[in-house]
Ligand SMILES: Nc1ncnc2c1ncn2[C@@H]1O[C@H](COP(=O)(O)OP(=O)(O)OP(=O)(O)O)[C@@H](O)[C@H]1O
């Protein structure tokens with residue numbers, strides 16, 4: 001297993017390099033540039049700006065220097081001042097007073113003079129990770145039990161009810177559900193604040209909120225439910241289908257023939273098997289949720305990552321595009337690694353060696 | 354010998370989209386202590402459904418036992434509460450299934466699965482149950498059984514898995530073992546080993562057996578009594594010698610003639626029974642075998658024969674005497 005994980009991490013690096021290469025190539029092949037506005041700027045100013053961000057250099061040089069900034073660890077001999085957005089590393093490790101190891105400089109953003117891509121990762125990403133994680137947890141604790149109940153009570157009122165909720169969940173998008181919730185709970189009943197988010201930097205471990213009281217939940221509740229419901233519906237349908245398939249298997253009949261209690265037939269013999277396909281989908285689902293969801297964050301006025309995925313592309317904000325795509329790739333690969341590890345735990349037939 | 358099982362008029366149907374499938378149509382048989390009953394018949398003739406109906410393991414819906422009784426030591430298995438029958442399954446009547454690959458839970462260890470009936474029925478704790486499971490696994494010939502308790506089913510070969518399955522079914526010392534084609538999925542050499550093992554264990558432990566197969570060769574050395582099924586009916590039943598020596602139903606005769614035999618003319622061509630087994634969508638008003646029968650007479654086409662006496666303790670559902678080709 002250990003060797004397998006190491007191999008997967010190496011493979012992950014390759015994937016991320018390939019993703020960076022393709023993204024870089026694609027975004028530069030799209031017409032237009034970061035400083036093309038409706039009101040066109042004088043040519044000298046554009047030239048100046050391009051010089052400042054090294055956009056005047058040949059593409060291969062730009063790409064190599066990007067790789068150098070992001071992937072290669074650097075050494076500094078004094079405490080980094082962190083004044084210049086172009087000199088902002090995500091990781092600064094102090095070895096001695098005169099020896100610092102610095103890693104992952106994703107560059108400045110073009111849309112703001114005073115912010116780096118790392119600032120987005122520090123301030124917006126944690127919010128998205130919190131929202132996405134809560135949504136995922138809600139999706140699991142609603143979706144999986146709903147699927148199990150529907151399967152066990154197949155073709156009864158519980159099944160129809162459960163699956164109606166699931167269909168509702170998949171087919172009503174956040175863009176409808178979100179405003180509806182805001183209108184009911186935020187505006188009409190005034191139970192919850194309609195928009196906003198309840199945690200601010202600094203974060204524990206870079207992403208966990210410091211306060212977990214009502215001040216946090218009153219903001220988190222609605223968007224996580226709105227976001228999680230759609231995913232819970234997918235999980236419910238998948239769990240139901242999978243469990244229905246499993247309880248027709250021969251080994252379930254064997255368990256019954258041994259005199260196992262009906263409840264234990266389900267819990268002890270069917271459940272673990274039926275969760276294997278459910279776990280598969282959790283990987284991409286997690287990556288999608290925690291890296292920011294544009295519509296949910298926009299609807300609930302949440303200062304998350306979501307909008308950068310969209311606006312960076314229309315603005316040709318090259319460093320932000322690269323940063324967000326690489327981040328998504330990392331999350332996706334890591335999530336899939338977690339899924340594989342969970343597989344090995346669930347299914348002894350799978351051995352990674 | 355005391356009577357263990359007495360099945361009367363067992364009828365099971367499946368409601369499918371195409372209509373009602375009459376899978377078992379009034380089956381009667383008895384099983385006494387220590388006796389082995391062989392049930393043979395083509396695929397789809399209702400062998401599995403018969404025994405699974407007894408233990409109420411028919412998937413429902415679509416299946417339903419619509420009539421009959423299955424008395425185990427005088428109590429009707431079909432009328433018991435779910436809790437009562439659960440205490441009989443695996444403890445007093447246990448089953449082995451055809452496919453040892455799919456009949457084990459792939460995500461649970463062998464130890465856990467073999468020990469489970471002991472924890473359920475004998476209230477043993479995990480430790481005691483594993484000890485007893487180890488003994489049982491050794492008895493069925495699993496080498497280094499203790500070290501293999503933590504292994505998963507996929508780590509065993511097909512033959513070994515079927516041995517484990519036998520161990521699992523016998524841990525609680527049941528008085529009846531039902532084996533539903535336990536050797537069909539195995540190599541011929543392994544088949545013989547499993548049959549030997551079953552014989553051995555039966556003599557050691559003294560349980561009664563119902564052994565289902567469609568291989569008349571395998572069952573000959575194992576069974577005391579035979580029942581031949583066709584289209585959901587038992588069409589012939591007799592002590593094993595009498596059935597092989599004096600088959601009185603054209604279908605049984607056909608089955609026997611389709612067996613390769615070394616004691617007769619080796620160059621003889623194997624015969625096959627023409628046509629396909631019926632899938633019964635309604636209660637038949639003629640002999641269900643009539644369309645494939647070479648002995649068929651008028652009465653066969655208008656009346657389904659009940660089991661008629663053809664010899665001492667030998668019954669056949671055929672109007673025709675095969676020797677004389679006249680009505681019985
Ligand atoms: N779940 C089910 N739904 C519908 N019909 C079924 C079902 N199970 C069994 N049957 C029908 O019942 C009949 C008897 O099936 P059964 O499994 O008892 O045959 P079998 O004699 O055990 O055959 P095999 O040798 O292939 O195991 C078949 O015609 C089959 O179509």
Ligand SMILES: [Mg+2]
Nearest residue numbers: 400401402533
């Ligand atoms: Mg069968």
